[in-house]
Amino acid sequence: MRRSFIxxxxxxxxxxxxxxxxxxxxxxxxxxxxxxxxxxxxxPIIELxxxxxxxxxxxxxxxxxxxxxxxxxxxxxxxPSPTAYEPFGVQVNNGTEYTGPVQTPTxxxxxxxxxxxxxxxxxxxxxxxxxxxxSTRSYRFCATADL
Amino acid sequence: xxxxxxxIFTWVLLLISTTADSQSPxxxxxxxxxxxxxxxxxxxxxxxxQREVTLPGGPHRxxxxxxxxRIVDTTLAVFPDRTVDFTLRLPxxxxxxxxxxxxxxxxNNRKVNRLVPLLATGASAVVSTVLFIKYSDAHKQLExxxxxxxxxxxxxxxxxxxxxxxxxxxxxxxKAETRFAISAGVTGGLAILTGYLFVKSARVKxxxxxxxxxxxxxxxxxxxxxxxGTWGGGFTINMAKR
Numbered sequence: 489m490r491r492s493f494i495x496x497x498x499x500x501x502x503x504x505x506x507x508x509x510x511x512x513x514x515x516x517x518x519x520x521x522x523x524x525x526x527x528x529x530x531x532p533i534i535e536l537x538x539x540x541x542x543x544x545x546x547x548x549x550x551x552x553x554x555x556x557x558x559x560x561x562x563x564x565x566x567x568p569s570p571t572a573y574e575p576f577g578v579q580v581n582n583g584t585e586y587t588g589p590v591q592t593p594t595x596x597x598x599x600x601x602x603x604x605x606x607x608x609x610x611x612x613x614x615x616x617x618x619x620x621x622x623s624t625r626s627y628r629f630c631a632t633a634d635l
Numbered sequence: 636x637x638x639x640x641x642x643i644f645t646w647v648l649l650l651i652s653t654t655a656d657s658q659s660p661x662x663x664x665x666x667x668x669x670x671x672x673x674x675x676x677x678x679x680x681x682x683x684x685q686r687e688v689t690l691p692g693g694p695h696r697x698x699x700x701x702x703x704x705r706i707v708d709t710t711l712a713v714f715p716d717r718t719v720d721f722t723l724r725l726p727x728x729x730x731x732x733x734x735x736x737x738x739x740x741x742x743n744n745r746k747v748n749r750l751v752p753l754l755a756t757g758a759s760a761v762v763s764t765v766l767f768i769k770y771s772d773a774h775k776q777l778e779x780x781x782x783x784x785x786x787x788x789x790x791x792x793x794x795x796x797x798x799x800x801x802x803x804x805x806x807x808x809x810k811a812e813t814r815f816a817i818s819a820g821v822t823g824g825l826a827i828l829t830g831y832l833f834v835k836s837a838r839v840k841x842x843x844x845x846x847x848x849x850x851x852x853x854x855x856x857x858x859x860x861x862x863x864g865t866w867g868g869g870f871t872i873n874m875a876k877r
């Protein structure tokens with residue numbers, strides 16, 4: 489009776505022993521917490537502050553374009569470490585890209601320009617930031633050209 | 636008539652001579668294998684355990700025996716005033732040979748039912764341990780990838796990490812996990828089998844050696860005990876004819 493108990497004990501203990509060795513799998517798809525990840529799904533790192541429409545002139549005072557400026561705040565506090573970045577926008581209507589000047593890690597306000605706008609029309613841009621040539625997740629902002 | 640008288644005289648002389656020779660002691664030195672624990676019965680009366688005997692000259696009956704050995708029944712001549720060496724290797728008894736055969740079979744049975752499964756389980760456990768280390772290493776690599784992910788500040792590097800490096804590392808992890816699971820299963824199965832065979836083999840009785848030659852030998856001579864002793868009976872097989 490006592491001896492026949494040993495195999496039963498083994499049957500009971502071994503699965504527990506092996507179960508204790510089990511390790512959770514880490515799926516790459518579950519990683520979405522880094523603000524620089526294109527798949528990031530946390531708190532927005534870009535918050536629109538406002539938009540303004542204005543004309544651009546050359547040195548001779550001639551109008552060369554009418555643009556909408558999207559001004560936004562960058563949540564640098566969410567960055568894993570201080571990082572320089574470039575504001576980056578893509579016009580939804582034609583895919584034209586705009587890359588702003590490099591911002592230092594302490595600069596938390598930036599803007600992008602939507603070019604060639606017409607008074608009264610609505611325009612959208614997908615805004616993100618670029619680091620070393622690659623961009624983060626983008627946020628779409630829209631505005632009506634209003635001079 | 637004269638011839639008859641001569642014969643009678645000769646016989647008388649021979650008898651006197653033999654009697655005289657028989658009364659002069661001689662020594663026998665016994666070199667018996669096994670030398671440490673053999674016994675013998677001298678002239679069907681005296682049970683002794685010594686390596687040298689001094690006896691009156693003439694023939695004497697010796698019945699040698701040692702544990703696990705056959706009784707050897709023989710007559711040795713003792714020569715007066717001389718020391719003679721006698722060498723004998725006591726053969727193993729049939730019961731002991733049968734016992735040895737049974738013990739060998741028993742040990743082989745134990746090997747098959749215990750040692751072999753135990754070694755197989757041990758080897759499998761070693762393999763499982765090695766595979767578990769690889770499994771742990773693969774998991775550790777993924778944890779390092781997660782730590783790297785949290786620290787990276789370049790979208791491009793994150794994309795490479797997630798779409799190339801981690802895909803390969805997850806694949807390695809899954810393979811290591813599968814291998815370890817199979818190995819652990821085999822080890823577990825072998826452990827259960829080993830336990831079962833241990834229990835099963837424990838039920839096999841250990842062969843017991845019944846030294847029948849000892850019973851025969853004990854019956855050859857009177858053994859005085861604390862209450863005066865008893866007489867025992869027995870018979871001896873003539874080894875010379877076997």
